[in-house]
Amino acid sequence: MQETERMCCQLIAYGDYCYYVHSQTDSTYEQARVACENEAATLTSVVDADEQAFLAQLHANVGGTFLWIGLNDITIENTFVWEDGNTFVFSAWASSNPDNSNNEDCVHLSAGSLWNDYSCGNSIGYICKRTKDWMLVFKAVAGIALPTETDALVYDPYQVWISSTAINADNPAAKLLDNSFSGHYKNLILDQHLGEIREIKMGLYNSVGVEVMHMVFNMTDVTDRDSWFVKNRLLSSPYDDIFTEGQNVFSVIGETVAVRRWYLSRNHNGCPDDTGWFAVITHISPSCTWELTAEQKPLFLYSIRNTYVNWNTYSDVGKADVFAIFVKMDYL
Numbered sequence: 001m002q003e004t005e006r007m008c009c010q011l012i013a014y015g016d017y018c019y020y021v022h023s024q025t026d027s028t029y030e031q032a033r034v035a036c037e038n039e040a041a042t043l044t045s046v047v048d049a050d051e052q053a054f055l056a057q058l059h060a061n062v063g064g065t066f067l068w069i070g071l072n073d074i075t076i077e078n079t080f081v082w083e084d085g086n087t088f089v090f091s092a093w094a095s096s097n098p099d100n101s102n103n104e105d106c107v108h109l110s111a112g113s114l115w116n117d118y119s120c121g122n123s124i125g126y127i128c129k130r131t132k133d134w135m136l137v138f139k140a141v142a143g144i145a146l147p148t149e150t151d152a153l154v155y156d157p158y159q160v161w162i163s164s165t166a167i168n169a170d171n172p173a174a175k176l177l178d179n180s181f182s183g184h185y186k187n188l189i190l191d192q193h194l195g196e197i198r199e200i201k202m203g204l205y206n207s208v209g210v211e212v213m214h215m216v217f218n219m220t221d222v223t224d225r226d227s228w229f230v231k232n233r234l235l236s237s238p239y240d241d242i243f244t245e246g247q248n249v250f251s252v253i254g255e256t257v258a259v260r261r262w263y264l265s266r267n268h269n270g271c272p273d274d275t276g277w278f279a280v281i282t283h284i285s286p287s288c289t290w291e292l293t294a295e296q297k298p299l300f301l302y303s304i305r306n307t308y309v310n311w312n313t314y315s316d317v318g319k320a321d322v323f324a325i326f327v328k329m330d331y332l
């Protein structure tokens, strides 16, 4: 992203969002939608009168040129939906619109910033909107690899994590934090915006999507996908003893023979004395019984205490259903 665009974001933050106004461009609705996605954003929604008034000001600042917003009735005529998943409630239609003249299915800011349905293939400017909150970049679901599974993208979430292509990124069901969707998820926000990411969060969830553990790491000046998962970048966690105890493995790639990823291990001393805090277990035929040989992989094991645990003391070990990673962008 250009530095000017980041500057722009500072100037036009509103509430929990940043807005990027692209007035010096001619884009179809689809081109604008993709361009916003490439900014880790979506074509803007307008959820209430306050946001409409805010966008009207931005619109006036660029001379009132036509700008796409993220609203269309492409799928079902006269059923308008927001690109970012917001429920369509508020509207600010220009008089006599939407009129679906010649099957107009996409919406833009028109005179006075009121909305007009317009042919999606017309080429105009657009506004992208991006949250300042955590954005999901990766998600893995426990137990989806049958013992016969041979696709590493299924049994080893690390292969999904390092994939150079997005996986299930256009499937809203794959973004849910419960385990209703039996597949992993990855978008390219982290890969494409590494230099703009300030913090990264790994969270664990139960089967209905309730968070059971999370850790946050500082991403400032991290220049690759993995090197944030280290002790001196840890900002918060449930564990009091990470800084006072040593670790024999603390890395995303983890222990590559046993194939334990995002492995936060205190020590190995023969399987019965292995201790640690967190592990993504992926091996179909693991070497230690604490890796729960009979259970389908992957497994997300974590200490449910506020200290390390012996992995063999099962009453101290939680098994999460979903493992997700989020980023916060840099808006300073």
Ligand SMILES: [Ca+2]
Pocket (backbone or CB within 6 Å): 073, 074, 076, 077, 078, 103, 104, 105
């Ligand atoms: Ca139509």
Ligand SMILES: [Ca+2]
Pocket (backbone or CB within 6 Å): 073, 077, 078, 100, 103, 104, 105, 106, 117
């Ligand atoms: Ca229409």
Ligand SMILES: [Ca+2]
Pocket (backbone or CB within 6 Å): 097, 098, 099, 100, 101, 104, 116, 117, 118
């Ligand atoms: Ca119209």
